Amino acid sequence: MATSWRSGSSSSFMSSALSAQPSRGQQASPVDSTFTPTSAAISALTAEKLFERTPNETTVYLGPWEIVGTNPRRLLWQCSYAGEVLEHFLPSDNPSEVFPYTLHAQHRRFGDPREMELYLTFLEPHRIRYITSDSIVHDEYIEVKYEFTTIEGSIQLQSDIRRRDLVDWFDVDVVWSDRDRRTDSYGNVRGLGTIQRIKLWRDRYSTFHYLTFYANHRRRWKEYLLDDFDTELRQRDDRHRRLQLGVRGARRGSASESSQSQSRNRERRFSATSIFRSGQRNPPVNGNTSSSSSAVQSAIDIRYLGIQFSRNANIQAGTDGSKIILSVNAGSSSVKVSVYSAERGQSPIQIAESQVSGLTAPPALLKYIRGDKTIIENHEVDEKLSGQRDAFSLILDTLIGDHELPDIKSKDDIGFICHRIVHGGDYSRPQLISDGTYHHLENLNDLAPLHNANSLGIVRLCIEKLPSTRNIACFDSQFHSTIPEHIRTYPINRDIARSNRLRKYGFHGISYSFITRATAEFLGKKRDDVNLIVLHLGSGASACAIKGGKSWDTSMGLTPLAGLPGATRSGSVDPSLVFHYASDVGKLSPASTKELHISRAEEILNKEAGWKALTGTTNFGIIAGKPDDEKMRLAFDLFVDRICGFIGSYFVTLRGQVDALVFAGGIGEKSDRLRAAVVDQVGCLGFAIDEEANKVKIEDVVQDVGKKGVSPRVLVCQTDEQYEMARTCAEDEEFWGEG
Numbered sequence: 001m002a003t004s005w006r007s008g009s010s011s012s013f014m015s016s017a018l019s020a021q022p023s024r025g026q027q028a029s030p031v032d033s034t035f036t037p038t039s040a041a042i043s044a045l046t047a048e049k050l051f052e053r054t055p056n057e058t059t060v061y062l063g064p065w066e067i068v069g070t071n072p073r074r075l076l077w078q079c080s081y082a083g084e085v086l087e088h089f090l091p092s093d094n095p096s097e098v099f100p101y102t103l104h105a106q107h108r109r110f111g112d113p114r115e116m117e118l119y120l121t122f123l124e125p126h127r128i129r130y131i132t133s134d135s136i137v138h139d140e141y142i143e144v145k146y147e148f149t150t151i152e153g154s155i156q157l158q159s160d161i162r163r164r165d166l167v168d169w170f171d172v173d174v175v176w177s178d179r180d181r182r183t184d185s186y187g188n189v190r191g192l193g194t195i196q197r198i199k200l201w202r203d204r205y206s207t208f209h210y211l212t213f214y215a216n217h218r219r220r221w222k223e224y225l226l227d228d229f230d231t232e233l234r235q236r237d238d239r240h241r242r243l244q245l246g247v248r249g250a251r252r253g254s255a256s257e258s259s260q261s262q263s264r265n266r267e268r269r270f271s272a273t274s275i276f277r278s279g280q281r282n283p284p285v286n287g288n289t290s291s292s293s294s295a296v297q298s299a300i301d302i303r304y305l306g307i308q309f310s311r312n313a314n315i316q317a318g319t320d321g322s323k324i325i326l327s328v329n330a331g332s333s334s335v336k337v338s339v340y341s342a343e344r345g346q347s348p349i350q351i352a353e354s355q356v357s358g359l360t361a362p363p364a365l366l367k368y369i370r371g372d373k374t375i376i377e378n379h380e381v382d383e384k385l386s387g388q389r390d391a392f393s394l395i396l397d398t399l400i401g402d403h404e405l406p407d408i409k410s411k412d413d414i415g416f417i418c419h420r421i422v423h424g425g426d427y428s429r430p431q432l433i434s435d436g437t438y439h440h441l442e443n444l445n446d447l448a449p450l451h452n453a454n455s456l457g458i459v460r461l462c463i464e465k466l467p468s469t470r471n472i473a474c475f476d477s478q479f480h481s482t483i484p485e486h487i488r489t490y491p492i493n494r495d496i497a498r499s500n501r502l503r504k505y506g507f508h509g510i511s512y513s514f515i516t517r518a519t520a521e522f523l524g525k526k527r528d529d530v531n532l533i534v535l536h537l538g539s540g541a542s543a544c545a546i547k548g549g550k551s552w553d554t555s556m557g558l559t560p561l562a563g564l565p566g567a568t569r570s571g572s573v574d575p576s577l578v579f580h581y582a583s584d585v586g587k588l589s590p591a592s593t594k595e596l597h598i599s600r601a602e603e604i605l606n607k608e609a610g611w612k613a614l615t616g617t618t619n620f621g622i623i624a625g626k627p628d629d630e631k632m633r634l635a636f637d638l639f640v641d642r643i644c645g646f647i648g649s650y651f652v653t654l655r656g657q658v659d660a661l662v663f664a665g666g667i668g669e670k671s672d673r674l675r676a677a678v679v680d681q682v683g684c685l686g687f688a689i690d691e692e693a694n695k696v697k698i699e700d701v702v703q704d705v706g707k708k709g710v711s712p713r714v715l716v717c718q719t720d721e722q723y724e725m726a727r728t729c730a731e732d733e734e735f736w737g738e739g
């Protein structure tokens with residue numbers, strides 16, 4: 001009920017309650033097609049509080065409003081008592097420069113979306129003067145926030161201030177453009193704005209049409225002349241309910257230019273708008289768009305505007321068919337879990353994320369982010385975590401224990417759990433985990449000794465503790481199923497190779513899949529057209545040659561031991577080496593369990609080698625940070641050498657047709673020193689780094705660190721395996737079943 005004006009910098013507050021009922025017969029709501037908004041006055045019963053929450057708090061009652069005068073234009077509220085007036089000074093006489101907007105934001109998402117019209121505010125503080133018959137009670141610039149008791153009143157006021165009439169509105173999940181990408185550096189959906197109401201207005205004088213929305217992620221108002229958009233849809237993806245509007249004559253804002261092309265495209269234009277999912281019944285869009293040169297300029301600075309529509313009014317997960325997805329990424333040194341809300345066939349929207357890192361370098365650190373807010377920042381975990389399963393338990397308790405995460409009140413709220421399973425054998429698509437799949441995967445445990453058994457431990461815990469949840473296995477090896485036979489074959493007895501399934505599988509594929517898509521988008525190329533050399537450098541490190549968007553070769557092999565060294569892994573060494581290292585290498589290690597059988601040889605090469613063996617630390621951050629320490633320098637130089645070996649080899653296998661060299665993973669994303677050293681050494685292939693750009697913190701999904709004008713590019717991608725899994729799961733009809 002309360003309309004509040006919150007003071008910007010001063011400490012005084014005003015608030016009021018408005019019951020803005022149109023009193024004149026001709027002022028029907030825009031929902032009604034007889035809507036003829038001509039009047040600037042409307043009757044309103046208004047209760048108002050001034051200096052709210054101060055000793056001077058007073059309640060006053062407002063009457064109808066009227067927009068009067070020029071220089072300055074004022075919104076004049078009559079109050080109940082004689083001589084009592086509230087004047088709202090509008091910051092510009094030009095109606096197109098005043099932007100009333102409604103607060104269609106996350107905090108409204110659970111209510112009736114129509115209700116958001118009850119809250120009206122402006123981009124900047126406005127001057128408010130309140131006068132009684134005795135004195136001026138209040139006269140200062142404050143942040144104005146109206147709260148109406150009727151939607152019609154609010155729409156009428158918006159229309160009057162704008163001198164444009166509302167034709168229709170459309171509730172959308174996310175609005176993005178070529179300039180403001182759909183996802184941020186973490187893969188979270190952001191764009192220009194999320195959970196927004198796009199409004200279509202018709203100018204009262206020119207009848208030009210405009211699209212408006214509040215860019216809540218940039219805190220900017222966006223207003224586009226509808227004619228700027230090509231009505232032909234560049235892309236309409238029914239499954240995703242996305243719409244992309246291309247701008248005709250991008251990067252110009254001349255009204256006359258747009259009015260010339262307007263008549264040419266009249267019908268097509270409105271065939272496009274009519275496929276918008278309307279927030280109202282019977283949208284009165286009629287194609288009446290005769291041109292007028294008096295239209296306000298539309299500052300188009302984009303090539304296209306993408307819009308993803310809400311499926312229905314209520315988007316709270318679970319109430320409209322959407323589900324909560326947990327994506328679990330059990331790496332060799334960490335467990336990362338992200339929580340998403342997703343609808344069938346739609347891109348998931350991240351709600352929260354949590355991770356336990358440093359499992360190989362205790363104490364482990366817990367991090368928890370809800371929405372945009374960091375709730376727990378690298379908290380040292382006191383209790384002893386015996387591995388990935390304990391880390392996952394801790395994360396699950398953190399999520400369920402957070403009362404401010406309404407989407408997960410109990411374990412039963414979780415619809416799907418996607419598990420990263422590093423070795424998927426011959427599986428070429430994700431699998432719903434049944435008894436059969438589980439036992440099939442168990443047989444692969446020994447082929448990924450640092451990963452598979454740990455992940456299956458988490459799967460078991462989920463089956464036991466969250467019986468109503470569907471568990472889905474996503475495989476790191478899947479992306480590499482395209483590696484040609486001559487590359488994936490080992491030169492050994494073919495029959496034994498076949499019967500024991502001994503071949504190159506390759507890993508980090510979920511990450512490579514994310515990176516390929518993100519990089520192709522960044523380069524403005526189709527996924528099938530990109531050739532990349534990608535380095536995923538984390539606790540486990542690998543390189544991948546991507547040809548036409550598909551894996552052509554990768555450095556890991558039958559197991560994740562081959563190729564580059566890692567935190568505790570040797571990477572490729574002479575296979576005979578291990579027999580000269582110790583005498584008992586063929587025996588089963590005492591560390592073997594029921595789930596995992598590991599020989600001493602495998603234990604030495606997987607757990608007792610790598611950075612740990614060379615330097616005593618598994619944290620490459622420490623290694624890169626101590627160039628003067630001989631041990632650290634050796635490890636650093638050795639890593640650069642091995643990485644460059646793969647880059648050279650992949651450059652040749654791709655016949656020099658390389659769009660970009662991409663760094664990813666904990667080390668690739670964080671160590672500018674490593675990137676600089678690698679690119680310096682492969683400079684002979686044409687790669688070059690921009691020293692300044694390379695030092696800038698990596699915040700985008702893909703960030704360019706290459707020297708300007710040089711091809712191929714050098715990029716950094718913040719990979720997101722959890723998002724990739726959730727996306728795959730949300731888009732796969734099969735997992736959703738009938739319900």
Ligand SMILES: Nc1ncnc2c1ncn2[C@@H]1O[C@H](COP(=O)(O)OP(=O)(O)O)[C@@H](O)[C@H]1O
Pocket residue numbers: 331332333334537538539540567618619620621622624665666667670671
């Ligand atoms: N500032 C840093 N510079 C270089 N490397 C870092 C830095 N911080 C963390 N790392 C490395 O990143 C690794 C974690 O990478 P990540 O890809 O998240 O691991 P995981 O393989 O467990 O998924 C750490 O083990 C550490 O070696």
Ligand SMILES: CC(=O)OP(=O)(O)O
Pocket residue numbers: 330331332333422476507508538539540541560
């Ligand atoms: C496959 C692999 O080594 O994964 P991670 O780097 O996450 O341990």
Ligand SMILES: [Mg+2]
Pocket residue numbers: 331332538539
């Ligand atoms: Mg990893």
